[in-house]
Amino acid sequence: MRTVFKITGADRLKFLHGLVSNDVPEQGLGYAALLSPQGKYLADFFQWQEADAIFVDVATELAADLGRRLSMYKLRSDVAITDSGLCMSRGTGPAPDGAMTDPRDPGLGWRLYGTQDGDDGTDWDQLRVTHVVPESGIELVVGDSYILEMGFERLHGVDFRKGCFVGQEIVARMKHKTELKKGLMQVTVSQDVPIGTPITSEGKPAGTLFTQSGGKGLAYLRFDRANGPMQAAGAEVAAA
Template sequence: MTRAIYRITGPDREAFLQGLVTNDVAKLADGIVYAAFLTPQGKYIADFFLIPADDTVLLDIDASIAAPTIQRLSMYRLRADVQIEETALHLHRGSGTPPPDGFADPRHPDMGWRAYRDTPQADDEIDWTALRVAHCIPETGIELTPDTFILEAGFERLSGVDFHKGCYVGQEVTARMKHKTQLRKGLARVHLSGPAKPGTPLTGDGKPAGELHSVAGDQAIAYLRFDRAGNGLMAGDVAVTWEKD
């Protein structure tokens, strides 16, 4: 998917972000940070990468949600000395050891590296969707929607949330889900016994049990109701198996 790269400047930039995003912005001292921006009710608005760049912070976000997200972030600026501008930078991705200007993807080692350059990437033959599915990594607009709670989407496993930082928008709901409840629903990697399309409803012993999202070969990311995801899980007439990680 196309990415938009923004530059956040001003002396209050890190304090501004710290009060809004799910991860600890202080981690920028060590490199790239994956985070989300939530509603006060704890639901997903956007996910993005924050990247240290001299005395600025880059924000790498799916282009389809960039404009409304930046507009909503800007509503919180108030008197903060912060500026947010779109850049002409391009995302480059690859596998293996990051180049000197690259950062290892913090979500999973197999997701390679990300770098931000003045020219577009010439070619990219890596099947990133297959890698995403193999490691149950959600995608903006597919698994991640306005109805998503980030813990159901695996953000703790993906290093996208910090439970020791201070308050941020949506923090109370997220913390309550972490400490007071056991997740009954969420994303999981499943195996398919045959072809099945994204969006196919799942049933467990004939009862609604979730839905398929991203599919790659005989694997898929599914949103599951865990108490119905045991034996007898089906996507239409295709048998589905799920093993807890």
């Protein structure tokens, strides 16, 4: 389920641009995240603008907290945040009029906002595994995940040229001054195991296995322990 916020007021662009990891595009759909001051993931969402408003599409389970946090930062800005009442439909076939391409990867199809929810039956887990795309509540853990480890630069979810946003200093340091030692990767897996199963390499902790589909999966791994055979419960795991 998704919730779509509507942000209005004269300060709406300045307000949102100063908070989130990516600017709202002038046209089409954008992808961004709100982070804690410590650079930890709080929510990811899609955003677009129309003549007098910005719209933010977020997973419903994250919506209440996102709305609260945005309102907290509002202070005296000329900004109003409301539930738009819009629904989201998506698919990978021919795009209907008014649909917008998923900004994370063209292979993820289109999203359309209107009065009805809808889905064309696409296997979204399989697509996410193929394109190494994390999802909130599964690979993306509130208050724990770092967006660069989760591939947000590749998924067009962070802009290092936009200026300050909440958590920007940590993200910039990870980008420019350190080498990532962990991250989300595609793996092969010999059999399905429960999401969240620990992965080991030569008996040592190596990471965690998440979404699986068609003999492949998404795993959050230590890169220095991902070069050889790994295990997750009864499954054999290897970097794809």
